Amino acid sequence: xxxxxxxxxxxxxxxxxxxxxxxxxxxxxxxxxxxxxxxxxxxxxxxxxxxxxxxxxxxxxxxxxxxxxxxxxxxxxxxxxxxxxxxxxxxxxxxxxxxxxxxxxxxxxxxxxxxxxxxxxxxxxxxxxxxxxxxxxxxxxxxxxxxxxxxxxxxxxxxxxxxxxxxxxxxxxxxxxxxxxxxxxxxxxxxxxxxxxxxxxxxxxxxxxxxxxxxxxxxxxxxxxxxxxxxxxxxxxxxxxxxxxxxxxxxxxxxxxxxxxxxxxxxxxxxxxxxxxxxxxxxxxxxxxxxxxxxxxxxxxxxxxxxxxxxxxxxxxxxxxxxxxxxxxxxxxxxxxxxxxxxxxxxxxxxxxxxxxxxxxxxxxxxxxxxxxxxxxx
Numbered sequence: 584x585x586x587x588x589x590x591x592x593x594x595x596x597x598x599x600x601x602x603x604x605x606x607x608x609x610x611x612x613x614x615x616x617x618x619x620x621x622x623x624x625x626x627x628x629x630x631x632x633x634x635x636x637x638x639x640x641x642x643x644x645x646x647x648x649x650x651x652x653x654x655x656x657x658x659x660x661x662x663x664x665x666x667x668x669x670x671x672x673x674x675x676x677x678x679x680x681x682x683x684x685x686x687x688x689x690x691x692x693x694x695x696x697x698x699x700x701x702x703x704x705x706x707x708x709x710x711x712x713x714x715x716x717x718x719x720x721x722x723x724x725x726x727x728x729x730x731x732x733x734x735x736x737x738x739x740x741x742x743x744x745x746x747x748x749x750x751x752x753x754x755x756x757x758x759x760x761x762x763x764x765x766x767x768x769x770x771x772x773x774x775x776x777x778x779x780x781x782x783x784x785x786x787x788x789x790x791x792x793x794x795x796x797x798x799x800x801x802x803x804x805x806x807x808x809x810x811x812x813x814x815x816x817x818x819x820x821x822x823x824x825x826x827x828x829x830x831x832x833x834x835x836x837x838x839x840x841x842x843x844x845x846x847x848x849x850x851x852x853x854x855x856x857x858x859x860x861x862x863x864x865x866x867x868x869x870x871x872x873x874x875x876x877x878x879x880x881x882x883x884x885x886x887x888x889x890x891x892x893x894x895x896x897x898x899x900x901x902x903x904x905x906x907x908x909x910x911x912x913x914x915x916x917x918x919x920x921x922x923x924x925x926x927x928x929x930x931x932x933x934x935x936x937x938x939x940x941x942x943x944x945x946x947x948x949x950x951x952x953x954x955x956x957x958x959x960x961x
Contacts, residue, residue: 584611585896588669588676590659591684592616592644594623595861595881597958599682600652602889607896613653613678615671620644621959622707623951624736624878628914630710631717631820632746637710640951642959649960659685662834664854680892683836683843683852683859684885687735687825687876694730694824696801701728701821704743705735716818717747722757723817728806729764730798731824735862735876737770738913738923740822741781744790747820749916763793763806763814764822770936772872773923777936784915784939825876827863841865842873847928848904850888858892860884866907869930879909880927882954912947920944 587603589596592614600614622641630637644654661670667678689706691698702716703709704727717725725747727740740762748760762785768778769785769792785792797809806814827837836852837843842865843852850858861881866874874880887905894901907928914920920943925934937943 584609585679586611586613586677587680587682587892588667588678589614589682589684590662590669591686591861591863592618592621592654593684593686593861593881594878595885596682596684597621597647598882598885599684599860599889600647600885601650601958602886603892604650604652606889606893608651610893610896611653612651613655613676614644614647615655615657615659615669616644617656617658618644619656623954624705624739625912625947625951627704627707627710628739628743628746631704631713631743632750633714633718634746634750637707640955642955646959659830662830662836664834664836664852664857667856680856680896681858682885682888682892683831683857683863684861684881685828685831685863687862688828690731690824690826691821693826694798694801697730697798697821697823700801700803701819701823703823704820705739705822713820717750720751720756720758720818724759724761724815725751725818725820726806726814726816727760727762727820727822728798729762729766729822732765733873733876734822734825736911737772737875737877738781738911740764741769741785741790741792742913742915743820744785745788745915748788748790759791760789761791761793761814763796763798765795765797767794769794770923770934772868772875772927772932773925773934773936777923777934780936780938781913781921784921788916825862831859831863837863847907848887849891850884850905851891858888860888866928868907868927868932870932874907874927875911877909877911879911880907883909912943912950914944914947915939918944920947922946
């Protein structure tokens with residue numbers, strides 16, 4: 584039987600597996616991930632600020648077996664894209680097609696002192712630790728640091744700042760909340776006009792945004808920047824530097840310090856029958872910036888790849904391509920959310936920041952509920 588090996592069970596990997604199972608019932612679909620379960624990134628923020636437990640949005644990958652998907656828990660140790668083979672926990676697994684959806688690795692070690700003095704709020708494993716730290720926080724300066732670009736979910740740090748400030752205010756805690764990062768504006772991919780809308784929301788909430796700050800070192804209560812300036816903190820939440828997984832660099836799919844290059848429409852790599860989707864990839868946009876790393880894009884890419892694989896294995900052709908359209912919701916507090924919508928592959932990219940509303944907050948909740956139901960069932 585023809586085997587499609589999907590490496591990584593995040594947004595992109597799951598979307599690929601579910602769509603391919605629907606389109607090609609005679610194909611063996613094997614989904615591999617080091618985790619046994621799945622949760623969306625939005626759940627991490629909800630956990631940190633105490634809005635909703637991470638566990639409520641976590642689903643066992645084993646539930647995908649009901650769709651005929653073979654789920655294998657394990658670590659991808661080596662990948663040979665020429666031979667279409669992967670080594671998983673010491674075992675060589677052959678495939679007819681490989682879809683790489685391994686996401687991005689967090690490189691806390693790239694910033695001296697970050698692992699010791701900051702909390703990685705972009706890591707699911709540290710969400711509960713961050714929540715406990717926020718609950719114990721009795722005042723002072725809460726700093727949310729973006730330690731490198733690109734990173735997953737570009738509006739996420741600002742959402743965390745807004746929700747954390749609201750949470751602290753409800754507890755009567757007096758705090759300064761700041762967000763810093765190396766970018767010149769909050770959302771460079773959106774452009775200065777739309778980015779300014781988000782910056783205005785931050786300012787109105789009393790949150791300080793510090794652009795153009797590239798951190799180079801973290802000490803016990805201070806962050807030092809490349810220009811020699813420093814910023815004190817009492818609690819540091821970190822969005823760490825992101826890197827392409829080393830196994831993909833070793834495989835020749837990405838250069839050191841880079842990301843996997845793909846055809847923007849088909850998501851094909853330079854290796855026949857090897858596709859790559861999601862955060863491990865780079866797709867340059869017309870204005871020179873990369874496509875944002877976001878689950879909504881990984882999902883859309885996975886569905887395109889599934890259709891193309893099904894067509895190829897069925898002796899057909901498919902002209903379906905990734906179009907780079909998507910929406911990301913940004914909670915601002917008060918039960919409201921804004922939305923960043925865009926046609927990112929347009930020339931020039933078209934991006935709009937929609938002002939907050941309760942309807943958009945409901946849309947965000949529905950976004951999660953729909954996918955969990957569709958992928959994992961009730």
